[in-house]
Amino acid sequence: MYKVTILGTGKIGSAIAKLLHYSGDYSILVGDIDPRALENLTASLPVNTFVIDVTNEVALAEKLEGQDCVVSACSYEVNPIIARAAAKAGVSYFDLTEDVATTNAVRSIAETTPDGSIFAPQCGLAPGFIGILAHHLCSGFEKLDEVKMRVGALPQYPSNMMMYNLTWSTKGLINEYCNPCEAIDNGRKIEAMPLEEVEHFSVDGVNYEAFNTSGGLGTLCETLEGQVRTLNYKTVRYPGHQYLMKFLTQELGLSDRRELLQEILENSIPITKQDVVVIFCTVTG
Numbered sequence: 001m002y003k004v005t006i007l008g009t010g011k012i013g014s015a016i017a018k019l020l021h022y023s024g025d026y027s028i029l030v031g032d033i034d035p036r037a038l039e040n041l042t043a044s045l046p047v048n049t050f051v052i053d054v055t056n057e058v059a060l061a062e063k064l065e066g067q068d069c070v071v072s073a074c075s076y077e078v079n080p081i082i083a084r085a086a087a088k089a090g091v092s093y094f095d096l097t098e099d100v101a102t103t104n105a106v107r108s109i110a111e112t113t114p115d116g117s118i119f120a121p122q123c124g125l126a127p128g129f130i131g132i133l134a135h136h137l138c139s140g141f142e143k144l145d146e147v148k149m150r151v152g153a154l155p156q157y158p159s160n161m162m163m164y165n166l167t168w169s170t171k172g173l174i175n176e177y178c179n180p181c182e183a184i185d186n187g188r189k190i191e192a193m194p195l196e197e198v199e200h201f202s203v204d205g206v207n208y209e210a211f212n213t214s215g216g217l218g219t220l221c222e223t224l225e226g227q228v229r230t231l232n233y234k235t236v237r238y239p240g241h242q243y244l245m246k247f248l249t250q251e252l253g254l255s256d257r258r259e260l261l262q263e264i265l266e267n268s269i270p271i272t273k274q275d276v277v278v279i280f281c282t283v284t285g
Contacts, residue, residue: 001027005070009037013073057085064089080105087113096124098215126151127218141285144228150210150280152236155272163238165272178255179214182221184231195246210234211242236278
């Protein structure tokens with residue numbers, strides 16, 4: 001069986017562990033810094049676990065020896081450490097990051113790995129699935145004009161002014177709202193401002209807004225550069241969310257005080273498991 005180590009037992013890490021375990025094709029080992037989180041996981045899933053501080057690169061590399069791959073479901077900021085440990089242990093590496101700088105660091109580390117190792121960052125929903133979907137749609141065209149990708153992870157029952165609940169990493173969310181956004185405009189690769197270029201649309205009678213956010217394109221700009229006139233990615237939210245986030249990040253300057261912004265959001269915005277994912281992709285050519 002293929003030996004997989006999963007690091008992080010949050011909602012996404014736990015979901016990955018369950019999916020791989022119940023497929024029957026993988027031997028799962030799960031690591032986390034919190035013993036209680038591991039206990040909660042093993043209460044419903046018969047997998048092996050270990051306690052690890054992933055910032056200890058040497059200890060992590062030793063733990064990864066003999067494994068086939070490691071999947072990081074940790075915060076983006078520790079992914080370069082995990083990638084270096086994977087390179088030392090000679091195992092393949094996957095992560096879910098939307099952070100462009102982290103992806104560039106992982107790509108540099110991948111250049112030092114032996115042949116046969118796979119280093120694949122950005123394997124989440126966006127970037128990740130949405131890029132696979134868009135590229136598949138592009139393959140049906142002889143000549144491309146526009147590729148537009150829209151993704152939203154939303155609460156089913158929003159009950160606050162932001163029309164939003166926390167469903168994944170708050171740090172990742174802030175990154176998307178504050179960092180520059182890659183795009184292709186008139187055939188040229190550009191950097192767009194986050195939270196700008198708001199558009200509105202409806203799906204099945206529900207109204208949404210979408211706006212620029214960072215990281216969702218993954219490496220699709222590189223793949224399609226020179227082949228498409230327009231390529232962009234926007235995050236989907238319920239109407240009114242962008243206005244309030246722009247007020248916080250730009251008007252109040254909290255994009256430069258991200259730890260404070262994280263504290264405010266995590267103390268004020270409810271967490272929910274009652275979520276819905278909206279995926280909307282159009283390709284013309």
